[in-house]
Amino acid sequence: MQSLELKQVNKSFGSLQVLSDINLKVEKGEFAVIVGHSGCGKSTALRMFAGLETATTGEVLADGKPIAGPDPQRVMIFQEHALYPWRTVEANVGFGLELAGVDKKEKRARVNAVLDKVGLDGFQRYYPHQLSGGMRQRVAIARALVVDPEVLLLDEPYGALDAITRLQMQNELIKLWRGTGKTMVLITHDIDEAVYLADSIYVMSPRPGRIIQKLTADMPRPRARNSQAFVDLRQQIMDSLDIGTYSI
Ligand SMILES: Nc1ncnc2c1ncn2[C@@H]1O[C@H](COP(=O)(O)OP(=O)(O)OP(=O)(O)O)[C@@H](O)[C@H]1O
Ligand SMILES: [Mg+2]
Known part of the structure; x- marks a missing residue:
């Protein structure tokens, strides 16, 4: 299986800076999840791993070698x-x-x-x-x-599904991952989904996207969504996204 890495990656589209100094390493066989506000550059980062987008500066690597373009070993699911x-x-x-x-x-x-x-x-x-x-x-x-493929890149794969199907698909995905050992990178807006699936969670800031926090989810699987460790990690993500609370 391949490892994936973004090293000091910056990305601009014309004058619009989308990604700022991104450092992110996904080990072989790891399940990494990226969460962040809409428009912070998550899809752009994932597309770099797919070889569909290049960095303005910095390095995009698979197994330590520069990614030059699309490769059947790294497949994207939308x-x-x-x-x-x-x-x-x-x-x-x-x-x-x-x-x-x-x-x-x-x-x-x-x-x-x-x-x-x-x-x-x-x-x-x-x-x-x-x-x-x-x-x-x-x-x-x-x-x-x-x-x-050695790598699956999933860009909000369950965004359009109802809540029940979504939970079922999460279980299927974990089973598939455990059965194949593939390297996985998944983007989601769903914080519970991130905590349920991930080995490691990257939280990104609003545009220009930076990694503001890397969290490790080491609870055993299958994970109980109401366990203290689960709830604590969910809260940590909400805090770093600054959506944990509001004032009236
Ligand atoms: N090919 C492109 N040309 C110009 N601007 C682009 C291009 N692709 C993305 N952008 C811009 O980059 C920014 C980040 O887009 P991206 O799709 O990576 O965000 P995202 O985090 O995936 O958002 P969402 O959660 O809404 O899917 C946006 O402002 C978008 O307009
Ligand atoms: Mg996106």
């Missing part, structure tokens, strides 16, 4: 899952393998195995509009997993 509406589940998930020239028989076997893993066995022939939001997100995850 909130709007961007499935092809005219392709079946099977054809959506198999798309990357098709591009890679994998033969039909192997493709089908790998697609079926990964659909089974995300709980979508039997839905091969469905079209995206025939699925629920949670199922569509599972298809997006399956599409990322089928190429067996």
